[in-house]
Amino acid sequence: MRIELDQLAALRTAGTPRGITSVCSAHPVVLRAALRHGVATGATVLIEATCNQVNHQGGYTGMVPADFAALVQQIAAEEVCPMDQVILGGDHLGPNPWRDRPAEEALAEAEKMIAAYVAAGFRKIHLDASMGCLGEPVALDDEATARRAVRLAAVAERVAREQGGAMPRYIIGTEVPPPGGADHTLHEVPPTDPKAARETIAVHRRMFAAAGLADAMDRVIGVVVQPGVEFGNHNVIPYARAKAQALAHVLDTESALVFEAHSTDYQGTAPLSELVQDGFAILKVGPELTFVLREALYALDLIASDLIPGYGDRPLRATMERIMLDAPGEWERHYTGSPAVQAVLRHYSLSDRIRYYWVQPAAMQAVDRLMAALKGQSVPMPLFWQHWPDANRFSDTPLDPDALLIWRVTQCLDSYHAACSLGG
Incomplete structure (x- = not known):
């Protein structure tokens, strides 16, 4: 059975949790492998690009979102993988590539990037405005982060409505490992504080409603949290299930949501399956591939x-x-x-x-x-x-x-x- 993003929370609530792999890579061989694997298994193929990798200015790959979408579509056609089996996602979409500029200037670029992603057919959107810009703290509080995320969501909503078709599904939350893994040998990575996860959800819900975007909040399907997994240059911190149980129980009162786990690379099948069972239903992998x-x-x-x-x-x-x-x-x-x-x-x-x-x-x-x-x-x-x-x-x-x-x-x-x- 093919699992869709909108089914993940209901399956978890029903006691039959399932997950979706998020392939975070722009390498053509990796993309081909993912699409060929989708044909062989019938599973949803979720492919995501990051804000630094692909944006309206080209990113480090030199691709704008429409270029990346076209590359996926070309390889999918060659592999005879129907595009209705493929979901395109945008990861960490926010001001991060321009955080060395004043906030208003960085957010204006982020708006252009979000518009380009949605116009190119990306429908899984991670709203990440957590980073400070020029003259601001390195990390912003929940209120500022959510306010900026809602501003970006409004752009996504407008572009999607102009285009017609499916409306975006959103991921909120930003407590993630360093992009691409840590730079040093790691010994322990604590899971997100359950209180912090609840506050992130509550603040976003309030901000979306205040902006007249309650229907968009209804399409928030997941929250990025830290389950306690990570890899550095030299080693891997495996999932310690017992330490994450308090965090997992946050979902007991959030029946419409699942967690998204970043940096799950190198975990192996057993820890990954425990993550899925505990509600971390979207597993992101990139560097391992x-x-x-x-x-x-x-x-x-x-x-x-x-x-x-x-x-x-x-x-x-x-x-x-x-x-x-x-x-x-x-x-x-x-x-x-x-x-x-x-x-x-x-x-x-x-x-x-x-x-x-x-x-x-x-x-x-x-x-x-x-x-x-x-x-x-x-x-x-x-x-x-x-x-x-x-x-x-x-x-x-x-x-x-x-x-x-x-x-x-x-x-x-x-x-x-x-x-x-x-x-x-």
Whole structure:
């Protein structure tokens, strides 16, 4: 049975909780894997873009929302995945990309971004105006956050009505881990205080009503909270179910809502299923998907180095190292330590900041060269055993390296799908 966003709260209340995986990535291979997985399972394919990644000015991907939507639609058509099975979402939509500007200027840009997202067909909208702008505190209180979120919701409502069709579903709340994971070794991450979660809901409900947007508040389906899960550069904090029970009980009196859990990467099926059972019905994953993609690419780089005369000694890894050293802006402030430690983190950190570099022309050329070198090659089983043991089933037959990348990402998606399907 395909689960829709509007069903999540009712299923939890009925004692049969289910979840939906939110794929937070713009990498075409990840998007293809998610859409192909949707065809295979029949599950809803929820794909989300973030405010820094995709916005009306292009974001770091260079894509405006209509570009991202077109990319998803193109791949969905190629994979024969009907678009009525796909939901496009916008994550952390608010002034964050412009928070170094005065508040009014930043919010004006956020309004333009929200309008562009909704006009492009995005219908799951995370309203996040929690961050302070120029001259303001780093984090705003509930009142200021909700007031600005309502202002952005009004734009989304107007654009959606002008377009016709489905009205947006909203996510509120902002108590999330650092985007992309923490920068240091973690020991404990406390769950959101239940009182704070209740206050966030109450303040937003009051502000929406005061603005004449009570019907939009009725379409708020979830609240972002911290269930106590996180990953840093080096380690993962798994879900500690007992510590989150007081938070989970907040939903006992909020029958129309579920929780949205960010940074659930690397948790594994058992903790993810416990999250779903406890009401964290929307599970967001991003860096893990590109981490396993990088893992697969580097394994193939090693195999090609050993198998194909003239290919070279790990040229893909060498190319990525050169690109990251030439443009350190996406990793330098996140990876501390000695040069040797930073060298390892550039390629193998769980926060996977290498994902920002795959769009560089030199990176794409190196990947294309690797794919062309291995396409149709017969890889001996012992070579898979050496560099990628789990993939030895692909040995001794003409290799389709692109399919191998999809297979590796799909293993991660399978874990999420299993967790979302287990229920109570």
